[in-house]
Amino acid sequence: MTEQQEFSVTFWGVRGSIACPGPETIRYGGDTSCLEVVCGDRRLILDGGTGLRKLGNKLVRLAPGEIDLFFTHTHFDHVCGLPFFAPLFVPGNSVRLWAGHLLPEHRLRQVLVEMMMAPLFPVPPEIFRAEVAYNDFSCGDTMRPQPDIEIRTGPLNHPNRATGYRIEFDGRAICYITDTEHYADRLDNEILTLIQGADIVIYDATYTDEEYPRFKGFGHSTWQEGMKLADAAGVKTLVIFHHDPSHNDDFMDGVAHRAAELRPGTVVAREGLTLRP
Numbered sequence: 001m002t003e004q005q006e007f008s009v010t011f012w013g014v015r016g017s018i019a020c021p022g023p024e025t026i027r028y029g030g031d032t033s034c035l036e037v038v039c040g041d042r043r044l045i046l047d048g049g050t051g052l053r054k055l056g057n058k059l060v061r062l063a064p065g066e067i068d069l070f071f072t073h074t075h076f077d078h079v080c081g082l083p084f085f086a087p088l089f090v091p092g093n094s095v096r097l098w099a100g101h102l103l104p105e106h107r108l109r110q111v112l113v114e115m116m117m118a119p120l121f122p123v124p125p126e127i128f129r130a131e132v133a134y135n136d137f138s139c140g141d142t143m144r145p146q147p148d149i150e151i152r153t154g155p156l157n158h159p160n161r162a163t164g165y166r167i168e169f170d171g172r173a174i175c176y177i178t179d180t181e182h183y184a185d186r187l188d189n190e191i192l193t194l195i196q197g198a199d200i201v202i203y204d205a206t207y208t209d210e211e212y213p214r215f216k217g218f219g220h221s222t223w224q225e226g227m228k229l230a231d232a233a234g235v236k237t238l239v240i241f242h243h244d245p246s247h248n249d250d251f252m253d254g255v256a257h258r259a260a261e262l263r264p265g266t267v268v269a270r271e272g273l274t275l276r277p
């Protein structure tokens, strides 16, 4: 029997909307969306929220190399860590940035240049010393950015659009489905197709079902809706993610408790957690 290769996802930021560090969020974490996916001896990053800074501080101590960072979309909570990502300041590093939600109206490079434009930000992307590639793809494309890693993509229901990801490696699948809003009358077929039979699905559960009516149209979903999708698609482990900044540790404990009762094995994402399918 051949050994399984390492395949894991580590959470560096689990919040949506805005970072919320402090004594009330110390256990689940206050940084915004950022995931590290390790595939054998290779590594992908999903989203560049404030959690990206700490991940960069770890990566910068490793040998220079190639880094692929995939954005679900370019709302601030998913990109604002980028200017503080230390590997960008190391000559010899190669950083490839990817986004699938912008074409045809926009380009990733232009969007990030505008984020780092004076007087909103003191220095432009020209400050980066690594070789940086800005790659726009069309949501729905399948990509093989590195050998043996297949990334499938699909559209999510979110203002200004967003891309869902399915990462296939060594016979297993991890899916990253944020930010997205469910539909009132049906399950989202695009998501069902993307997450079919996956080992781990990380899902936008910003709200609870009880809170959701006040936030209809904001582009986010609930953990209860995540369960419906996970059940319908035969998903092994559902991960509750993109926590609302107002949800403190005690609130998240309550969510974890209720979720584990309804679908045993369900995980609430917290900073520093590593999951292996």
Ligand SMILES: [Zn+2]
Residues within 6 Å of the ligand: 016, 017, 033, 075, 077, 078, 179, 242
């Ligand atoms: Zn978000």
Ligand SMILES: [Zn+2]
Residues within 6 Å of the ligand: 073, 075, 158, 179, 219
């Ligand atoms: Zn968003």
